[in-house]
Amino acid sequence: MEIFVSPDAAAAGAVAAGILAAVIRRKPDAVLGVATGGSPLPVYRALAGHEMDMSGVRAFALDEYVGLPAGHPQSYAAVVAHEITERLGLDPAKVAVPDGAAADPEQAAREYDAAIGAAGGIDVQILGIGHNGHLAFNEPGSDLDSRTRVEVLAARTRQANARYFSSPDDVPERCITQGLGTIMEARQLLLVVAGADKAAVLHEALNGPVTSQCPASVLQLHPHVTVVADAAAASLLSAPIPVTSVVA
Numbered sequence: 001m002e003i004f005v006s007p008d009a010a011a012a013g014a015v016a017a018g019i020l021a022a023v024i025r026r027k028p029d030a031v032l033g034v035a036t037g038g039s040p041l042p043v044y045r046a047l048a049g050h051e052m053d054m055s056g057v058r059a060f061a062l063d064e065y066v067g068l069p070a071g072h073p074q075s076y077a078a079v080v081a082h083e084i085t086e087r088l089g090l091d092p093a094k095v096a097v098p099d100g101a102a103a104d105p106e107q108a109a110r111e112y113d114a115a116i117g118a119a120g121g122i123d124v125q126i127l128g129i130g131h132n133g134h135l136a137f138n139e140p141g142s143d144l145d146s147r148t149r150v151e152v153l154a155a156r157t158r159q160a161n162a163r164y165f166s167s168p169d170d171v172p173e174r175c176i177t178q179g180l181g182t183i184m185e186a187r188q189l190l191l192v193v194a195g196a197d198k199a200a201v202l203h204e205a206l207n208g209p210v211t212s213q214c215p216a217s218v219l220q221l222h223p224h225v226t227v228v229a230d231a232a233a234a235s236l237l238s239a240p241i242p243v244t245s246v247v248a
């Protein structure tokens with residue numbers, strides 16, 4: 001595991017974008033795993049600044065709400081289209097998001113998992129972390145080898161995401177999420193974390209025991225994890241993980 005610490009979220013985003021740009025330069029048809037949430041937004045903004053041809057890049061989103069009407073502005077399909085596909089100039093036909101409006105979401109989840117495999121797997125999976133240790137929407141208690149499936153959102157996650165909806169009651173109760181086992185099959189994991197409110201959970205995930213009670217702790221078992229954090233989020237990390245300070 002390698003950890004880069006930058007002074008603030010924008011600088012951390014630039015470091016993560018540099019890592020992604022290098023991968024895409026090496027492999028113009030790279031398969032990216034893309035995350036929503038606030039933390040990765042500076043990454044996409046910085047990556048757009050690299051002004052490289054990304055039309056060959058393929059992408060799979062991590063998760064999606066179940067039950068939002070098609071085109072809802074807070075559906076991850078809409079957020080991915082706006083913040084990632086358009087911003088980076090990706091080919092929309094090469095960007096996949098789980099189908100949260102499917103008549104049979106469990107079936108859609110299984111098909112999505114299979115589609116990732118059929119694409120040859122994910123080269124770099126961008127990840128954020130939830131305050132309760134969730135990765136994608138794998139809430140505490142998720143099996144460490146779980147596959148893409150329908151999950152019920154934890155109350156704390158619905159609360160955290162209520163800021164994007166007009167009322168907390170509008171936050172969907174269910175989602176489709178890539179499983180922890182699915183995520184762990186990506187060849188590289190790029191965790192982006194910012195803010196003092198994430199310091200305790202980042203410490204728990206990287207320095208604590210590997211347990212399904214903190215789903216992000218599964219990262220300790222992956223052979224190629226890169227963590228990019230701002231100084232506030234990294235403030236509680238302890239040895240033995242080597243930390244590199246970077247000013248982007």
Ligand SMILES: N[C@@H]1[C@@H](O)[C@H](O)[C@@H](COP(=O)(O)O)O[C@@H]1O
Nearest residue numbers: 035037038039128129130136137
């Ligand atoms: N499903 C997403 C996750 O993929 C994200 O990593 C996490 C943290 O979000 P943020 O970066 O906004 O704190 O919560 C969301 O609900």
